[in-house]
Amino acid sequence: MSWLYTTIAIGSLGLYASAGLLGWEFGSSAKKEVPTSVRQAPGGYRSFHFWHTGIRGGK
Amino acid sequence: MNTAFNAKVGQCTGCGAPLEFKIGTSRVIVCQHCQFAVARGDRGLENLGKMADLATTGARLTLQLEGKWEGTAFRLVGRLQYQWKQGVWDEWYVSFNDGRWGWIAETQGRYYISFRVQPRPVPPLSALRPGKSLALGGIGAFVVTDLKQARYLAASGELPEIFKVGDSVGTADLTGRGNRFATLDYGESGREDPELFLGKEVTLEELHLLPQNLAAPPSQQKIKTEKLICPTCNGPLELKAPDHTLRVTCPHCNSLLDTQQGVLKHLAHLEPVRLPFVMGSKPKFFGKEYLLIGWMERACTVEGEQYTWEEFLLYNEKDSSFRFLVCSEQHWSFVQPVAAGEIEEAFQLVTYRNKLYKKFSANFATVTRVYGEFYWEVYQGEQVQAVDYISPPEGLSKESNQEEVSWSHAIYLTPQEVQAAFAGTGRRDLPSPMGVGAMQPNPHRSSLSSAQKWAVVFTAIAFILFLFFSIRGGTVVFQQTIVPEDINDQNRVVLAGKNVGNASPSRVDELHFPTPQQPWAGRVYFSKPFRIPQARRNLRIQLTSNVSNSWAFLGGAVINQATQEYREFFLESSYYSGISDGESWSEGDRNATTYLSSMDDGEYVMRMELGWNPKYPPPKFSVELKSGVSRFLHFFLVLLPILGFPFVLMLRMYAFEKARWNESNA
Numbered sequence: 001m002s003w004l005y006t007t008i009a010i011g012s013l014g015l016y017a018s019a020g021l022l023g024w025e026f027g028s029s030a031k032k033e034v035p036t037s038v039r040q041a042p043g044g045y046r047s048f049h050f051w052h053t054g055i056r057g058g059k
Numbered sequence: 060m061n062t063a064f065n066a067k068v069g070q071c072t073g074c075g076a077p078l079e080f081k082i083g084t085s086r087v088i089v090c091q092h093c094q095f096a097v098a099r100g101d102r103g104l105e106n107l108g109k110m111a112d113l114a115t116t117g118a119r120l121t122l123q124l125e126g127k128w129e130g131t132a133f134r135l136v137g138r139l140q141y142q143w144k145q146g147v148w149d150e151w152y153v154s155f156n157d158g159r160w161g162w163i164a165e166t167q168g169r170y171y172i173s174f175r176v177q178p179r180p181v182p183p184l185s186a187l188r189p190g191k192s193l194a195l196g197g198i199g200a201f202v203v204t205d206l207k208q209a210r211y212l213a214a215s216g217e218l219p220e221i222f223k224v225g226d227s228v229g230t231a232d233l234t235g236r237g238n239r240f241a242t243l244d245y246g247e248s249g250r251e252d253p254e255l256f257l258g259k260e261v262t263l264e265e266l267h268l269l270p271q272n273l274a275a276p277p278s279q280q281k282i283k284t285e286k287l288i289c290p291t292c293n294g295p296l297e298l299k300a301p302d303h304t305l306r307v308t309c310p311h312c313n314s315l316l317d318t319q320q321g322v323l324k325h326l327a328h329l330e331p332v333r334l335p336f337v338m339g340s341k342p343k344f345f346g347k348e349y350l351l352i353g354w355m356e357r358a359c360t361v362e363g364e365q366y367t368w369e370e371f372l373l374y375n376e377k378d379s380s381f382r383f384l385v386c387s388e389q390h391w392s393f394v395q396p397v398a399a400g401e402i403e404e405a406f407q408l409v410t411y412r413n414k415l416y417k418k419f420s421a422n423f424a425t426v427t428r429v430y431g432e433f434y435w436e437v438y439q440g441e442q443v444q445a446v447d448y449i450s451p452p453e454g455l456s457k458e459s460n461q462e463e464v465s466w467s468h469a470i471y472l473t474p475q476e477v478q479a480a481f482a483g484t485g486r487r488d489l490p491s492p493m494g495v496g497a498m499q500p501n502p503h504r505s506s507l508s509s510a511q512k513w514a515v516v517f518t519a520i521a522f523i524l525f526l527f528f529s530i531r532g533g534t535v536v537f538q539q540t541i542v543p544e545d546i547n548d549q550n551r552v553v554l555a556g557k558n559v560g561n562a563s564p565s566r567v568d569e570l571h572f573p574t575p576q577q578p579w580a581g582r583v584y585f586s587k588p589f590r591i592p593q594a595r596r597n598l599r600i601q602l603t604s605n606v607s608n609s610w611a612f613l614g615g616a617v618i619n620q621a622t623q624e625y626r627e628f629f630l631e632s633s634y635y636s637g638i639s640d641g642e643s644w645s646e647g648d649r650n651a652t653t654y655l656s657s658m659d660d661g662e663y664v665m666r667m668e669l670g671w672n673p674k675y676p677p678p679k680f681s682v683e684l685k686s687g688v689s690r691f692l693h694f695f696l697v698l699l700p701i702l703g704f705p706f707v708l709m710l711r712m713y714a715f716e717k718a719r720w721n722e723s724n725a
Contacts, residue, residue: 002509005704009517016521016697020528023597023687028656034623045618045625046585051666 072097072106082136082154085217089137096214098221111213111224114140114147117303117379118165119263119273122216127267128172132156135163137216141228143209145435146305152218160219162256163266167303167434168379170266171240173258181253184229184245189464190399190457193233198257201233201241202399205463234260234400260398289314291325299339299352300374303381303434310338315429315438327439332356332430335489336371342384342480344393349373349382353431359422359445361724370394372433381434384477385469389489390496391477392454392469399466402455407725409448409455411468416448416455418725419497424458451719452500471498495718503712510705517701521694528689533599536663537589537684543582543669543677573673579612580677581670588620589684594660596687602651603681604632606671611678613651614668621661628653632678658686 018024034045041047068079073095078088080099087098089110096107124135137152148166155161161174179196184206187193191203210227229245237259244254263273287296294311298304298318307316307323313331317324332354336342340351353372358365368387375382383394403410407418424445429437443458452471457464472480474489492499573580591598604611610633618625630653636645669680 002506002513005510006513008700008704009513012697012700013517013520013524016693017524019693020524020689022595023657025597025654025656025690028597028654029626029628031624031626034618034625039623045623045666051583051616051668 069104084160084219087218089215113213118149121274137218139214140212141209142212143207171260173256176255176257178252178255184249187231189459201235204232204234204399206231234398290323304432306433306437308430338431344480349375353433356428357424358427359424389492391472394467394469397466397468402466416450419447419449419723421446449497451498454498501715503708507708514705521697525694533685533687535685540681542679579670580673584667586665588662588664590662591660591686595657598655598658599685599688600653601683602630604678606678608635609672609675611671616666617663626655
């Protein structure tokens with residue numbers, strides 16, 4: 001039982017240290033890239049149609 | 060007590076053989092030729108009559124044996140045998156070199172040395188009960204362990220007192236802490252000022268009695284057992300502990316037989332039993348070899364339900380002592396007697412050798428079945444009050460009736476340990492224990508103890524890491540407060556708040572007007588470029604608004620200018636409050652935070668799509684980006700397994716204890 005606990009605890013501490021040192025976050029959005037076609041278009045990533053946020057809002 | 064008598068030599072009044080009192084304190088001498096007892100007094104020698112033959116008791120001590128007690132040499136000069144309902148015991152008259160005399164009692168492999176002391180005021184014999192505490196003035200506290208009505212049986216050698224064979228005496232044995240022992244001798248008439256003998260339980264080593272001078276162990280003494288024939292079935296019987304056995308069952312016809320009168324006497328017919336071990340097996344427990352000589356089943360009734368357990372009687376042939384191996388629901392324990400005076404009782408607790416035991420059960424234990432040999436007059440239906448105390452893996456048991464109280468100490472054994480003890484006796488596998496045993500060690504306790512120690516270490520490491528990340532701190536890379544102009548004014552952009560570093564708001568790029576499908580008003584801003592100085596750091600994005608009973612949101616993205624890589628996020632700020640039924644309430648949070656994982660360093664632009672409830676004027680938006688933020692959530696998450704594991708173990712430990720104490724009726 002204690003080896004299991006030790007393994008889990010050391011693993012957790014390792015994850016914590018890694019997250020702190022490497023800036024890991026849970027549930028962070030994935031990195032995306034602005035397509036070349038958008039980059040070459042006038043306004044680049046500032047164009048309205050590139051950003052499609054959909055319906056948002058509270059109650 | 061030193062008392063000298065006149066006559067030192069004389070002639071036996073029975074056979075005329077010369078007699079010599081070698082000890083000045085002796086009053087009686089038993090002629091070794093004709094076994095007449097002769098007493099000396101002021102008027103010469105007096106014939107006390109012929110002595111009966113000494114009973115075979117398997118005694119290890121012998122007349123003329125020399126030893127040493129507390130630095131003073133002694134010699135055993137006389138032997139007096141008492142008989143009571145559970146057998147015969149020996150009292151050895153001890154003469155010391157310094158003129159003192161005392162007694163050494165020998166019974167079932169146990170030895171008690173005692174000296175007559177000044178009587179103390181004590182209750183009459185009729186007022187004593189086994190288990191009663193008794194304060195002997197100036198001596199200390201004792202516990203009454205048994206009350207006996209015994210009679211003189213036989214004697215040899217010299218004796219310090221005049222006695223008559225057949226006379227009975229009432230005695231009370233007491234024990235105190237530190238193996239102290241005392242006897243109150245109330246005599247035949249139960250006199251009010253009983254003689255008091257004080258001493259302690261001792262070992263042969265403490266008496267400096269050399270093994271080579273002792274009588275051979277009973278097993279090696281040539282006792283003729285082949286003559287025993289069952290009176291019921293005429294089957295041959297062999298007693299394994301002939302010096303102690305008072306009851307034996309016939310292995311052929313299951314008759315319970317009495318062995319006391321020299322001939323076997325049928326007492327009852329018993330049902331045959333099936334035992335896990337063969338009688339006569341020689342198991343070894345704690346380095347000592349025992350002989351399995353008896354078995355009995357006992358039962359108690361709790362709330363209308365009968366519980367049974369088995370007790371195996373073990374006999375040590377070397378020191379003539381007895382032990383029990385107890386099996387209850389396949390939970391085993393090794394039991395040995397302890398002196399009542401060593402136990403301190405206090406309500407539901409008792410203390411023995413500085414260890415606390417909790418009361419577990421109190422029942423009337425009744426013998427339901429027996430098999431083999433017993434050193435007491437066992438019978439079906441024999442009942443005692445039994446109180447059990449536990450301190451796993453140990454336990455104490457108090458058994459008492461009107462005549463005696465006895466305490467025993469038990470230690471838990473696993474079936475594997477019992478099997479190992481019986482190794483070579485043919486027994487292979489014992490069934491697994493059922494449920495939780497009263498003295499069964501909690502298997503989670505040691506795991507928990509170990510886990511708790513490690514949890515402290517792991518928590519300390521986690522805390523040090525948390526401190527390190529906190530002290531290292533983060534860097535605010537962008538901060539801006541924006542109050543969008545009213546949505547109906549499409550030509551002006553109002554930006555408020557201070558700029559941070561090189562970050563400052565840029566122009567309005569888009570406007571959003573509420574529609575039935577998207578009922579929110581909004582504007583999109585692009586920040587001026589800002590820099591994230593260090594790679595592999597998280598990025599905290601915080602939105603704060605001043606909404607009230609409304610909502611606002613920030614949908615955005617941070618775009619790496621060099622790589623054109625971006626990450627999107629969404630934050631909502633909302634706050635509602637009011638009074639319902641006279642009570643104020645609020646919900647929501649004006650602050651919203653999100654984190655982006657492991658950002659690259661470099662120059663970034665942030666797209667901010669600010670939205671709000673179009674029924675209200677645009678709120679004030681405050682946005683802050685901070686790189687390299689220490690996360691308390693991560694610290695908390697790492698503590699979950701570190702502390703959770705011991706917590707689960709603790710729950711399991713308590714569940715185990717609960718199951719144990721569910722069986723308690725204390």
